[in-house]
Amino acid sequence: MKYDINKHQLGKLVGTITGKYQTFAPQEIGGKVVLAEVKTLSNLRLFSRPTVLPFKKILFPDRVEFGKADGTKSIALVGLHVCDVHALHIFLRQFVDSKLVLRRDNILIVASECEPDINCFCEVFGANRLDGFDIYLQKEEGDKYSAYTNSQTGEDILDEIDIISAEEQSNPRPIKHDDDDFEYSLEDTISRRADFEDFWQRIANNCFGCGACTAVCPLCFCFRQEYKNNIDGSSKICLKWDSCFAKGFSEIQNRNDLRPENVDRIYNWYHHKFVRGKRELGRFLCVGCGRCIVACPANLNIKNILSALDEKIERRINGGNKNS
Amino acid sequence: MKPYPKKTLGIYSLTCCEGCQFEILKDYDDFSQLLKYYDVRNFRLGQEENLPGPFDVSLVEGTPESKEEYTLLREIRKTSAIVIVIGSCAHLGGIQSERNSLPKKMTLAKDVVSIPEVINTDFIVPGCPISHKELFAFLMDIYWNKVPTLHDLAVCFECRQNENQCLLKEGKPCLGPITRGGCDSICVNGGEACYGCRGATDQADFAKMKEILKPIISDEDSTNMMTIYGDYECEWKRRTDEGK
Numbered sequence: 308m309k310y311d312i313n314k315h316q317l318g319k320l321v322g323t324i325t326g327k328y329q330t331f332a333p334q335e336i337g338g339k340v341v342l343a344e345v346k347t348l349s350n351l352r353l354f355s356r357p358t359v360l361p362f363k364k365i366l367f368p369d370r371v372e373f374g375k376a377d378g379t380k381s382i383a384l385v386g387l388h389v390c391d392v393h394a395l396h397i398f399l400r401q402f403v404d405s406k407l408v409l410r411r412d413n414i415l416i417v418a419s420e421c422e423p424d425i426n427c428f429c430e431v432f433g434a435n436r437l438d439g440f441d442i443y444l445q446k447e448e449g450d451k452y453s454a455y456t457n458s459q460t461g462e463d464i465l466d467e468i469d470i471i472s473a474e475e476q477s478n479p480r481p482i483k484h485d486d487d488d489f490e491y492s493l494e495d496t497i498s499r500r501a502d503f504e505d506f507w508q509r510i511a512n513n514c515f516g517c518g519a520c521t522a523v524c525p526l527c528f529c530f531r532q533e534y535k536n537n538i539d540g541s542s543k544i545c546l547k548w549d550s551c552f553a554k555g556f557s558e559i560q561n562r563n564d565l566r567p568e569n570v571d572r573i574y575n576w577y578h579h580k581f582v583r584g585k586r587e588l589g590r591f592l593c594v595g596c597g598r599c600i601v602a603c604p605a606n607l608n609i610k611n612i613l614s615a616l617d618e619k620i621e622r623r624i625n626g627g628n629k630n631s
Numbered sequence: 632m633k634p635y636p637k638k639t640l641g642i643y644s645l646t647c648c649e650g651c652q653f654e655i656l657k658d659y660d661d662f663s664q665l666l667k668y669y670d671v672r673n674f675r676l677g678q679e680e681n682l683p684g685p686f687d688v689s690l691v692e693g694t695p696e697s698k699e700e701y702t703l704l705r706e707i708r709k710t711s712a713i714v715i716v717i718g719s720c721a722h723l724g725g726i727q728s729e730r731n732s733l734p735k736k737m738t739l740a741k742d743v744v745s746i747p748e749v750i751n752t753d754f755i756v757p758g759c760p761i762s763h764k765e766l767f768a769f770l771m772d773i774y775w776n777k778v779p780t781l782h783d784l785a786v787c788f789e790c791r792q793n794e795n796q797c798l799l800k801e802g803k804p805c806l807g808p809i810t811r812g813g814c815d816s817i818c819v820n821g822g823e824a825c826y827g828c829r830g831a832t833d834q835a836d837f838a839k840m841k842e843i844l845k846p847i848i849s850d851e852d853s854t855n856m857m858t859i860y861g862d863y864e865c866e867w868k869r870r871t872d873e874g875k
Contacts, residue, residue, distance in 0.1 A: 339796070358794070359796070360794050515808035516834045517785035517807070518785065519808075522788045522789075536768065536774075538771060539664055540667075554783040569834055601797070601800070602797060604843065605808065
């Protein structure tokens with residue numbers, strides 16, 4: 308369903324959601340746009356550039372005590388980009404058997420239209436498909452917006468505000484035009500490490516192994532248990548974000564490291580994202596949001612690395628650049 | 632819950648600004664909590680009556696300069712079960728180790744050496760100054776007979792967790808990628824670059840860091856930046872030697 312709304316009604320919509328759910332949206336706080344709980348509507352940035360940290364900051368907070376997270380509360384994630392919505396679904400599929408992360412039923416997803424920038428390549432993995440949200444907000448000319456609903460929950464919320472007009476049959480603007488052919492040879496190429504040893508070594512030589520990419524990736528969900536003895540005599544076990552670039556991640560007893568060199572670690576990152584992830588969850592653990600490109604202090608670019616590994620991806624990425 | 636008796640603690644200061652000792656006293660609530668687990672026998676800045684060792688744990692800050700300080704340092708090692716070096720001076724040599732790179736005619740004093748070059752140490756709490764929270768977490772782990780560990784990732788990881796934009800991408804020099812994290816990227820949160828007070832990570836690549844800094848600052852400046860808190864490379868080499 309398509310609804311035409313104006314700026315005032317958009318505010319009302321977010322207000323309604325905030326009243327019903329614990330709502331998180333991109334907001335400008337202290338000069339940076341971050342995903343945070345909505346307190347006032349004045350500093351909302353619904354149609355912003357991607358935030359540095361994705362939704363995993365909300366669903367999977369760092370340093371939270373085990374067993375203390377409330378698994379039944381309902382939250383709303385407002386202003387997610389479509390690639391993040393796809394990532395969210397893959398993320399929830401990964402944790403479907405655990406109680407660490409909320410269920411899909413407890414999350415209201417309000418996606419918003421994005422402006423593709425030079426770093427993102429969602430069309431390569433099909434993460435530009437407009438799907439998986441409850442409500443999708445699209446900016447029109449002037450102060451006009453359109454809201455598209457994709458579920459009963461979304462329609463119920465929009466019915467609560469006064470709408471000028473509603474259309475049954477209408478689809479949102481596609482984000483990036485591309486074909487639906489996602490058959491790549493990536494899995495095979497990355498599995499054969501021995502044939503590409505020089506290639507991985509060259510990447511590892513350009514990588515600090517700082518783990519910045521794993522901190523910002525919406526689909527990096529490795530964690531460790533941190534045992535903390537507090538000064539007041541109490542102790543607790545926390546969930547702490549981990550990174551496969553950390554020494555403690557691959558080290559076992561007696562200082563034996565399963566992945567001692569940086570080349571092993573960066574290869575493992577790609578292997579998990581594009582081989583193991585595909586086998587376990589049926590999707591690549593990458594939606595092409597481009598956050599790791601922005602975050603990398605060593606100027607490594609996943610687009611170039613994937614292009615070098617697969618001709619078809621290279622054609623799509625470079626072809627897309629020529630058009631824009 | 633206190634199944635163990637109090638451990639004895641000595642806090643010593645060699646040549647330095649004594650900022651790390653102030654950091655221990657910074658939050659008196661936390662310090663008074665610590666006194667429930669530790670019997671502080673020697674702490675020149677904090678109390679009048681100071682007893683000599685032996686101690687279960689000794690904290691040492693600063694670098695040894697005079698003959699007396701070298702003697703004291705060896706004495707501390709002999710009489711303490713665990714020696715923890717605290718702060719960049721003790722750990723890497725600190726600001727005063729800039730003296731080592733001056734021509735020998737300009738200075739009469741000997742080279743500044745960090746404490747791990749003089750005696751065997753057990754643990755390091757890095758930082759300039761240290762964070763009292765990190766130090767007290769170390770001491771609590773030791774009280775409960777658990778081996779304390781340092782953060783094993785670079786500052787960049789925490790910097791992204793705090794949602795900062797990369798300074799290097801904005802064309803500002805920063806040593807975050809090769810510096811050991813655990814500080815919660817406090818400098819970058821405040822808009823300042825990372826100067827590497829916590830020493831190098833295990834896989835720090837200095838040549839690569841210089842290459843990244845090349846378009847931003849001159850080669851000489853990047854070398855200066857990387858040696859503000861003592862000779863990074865030395866510390867890194869020593870650690871890799873220990874690993875083998």
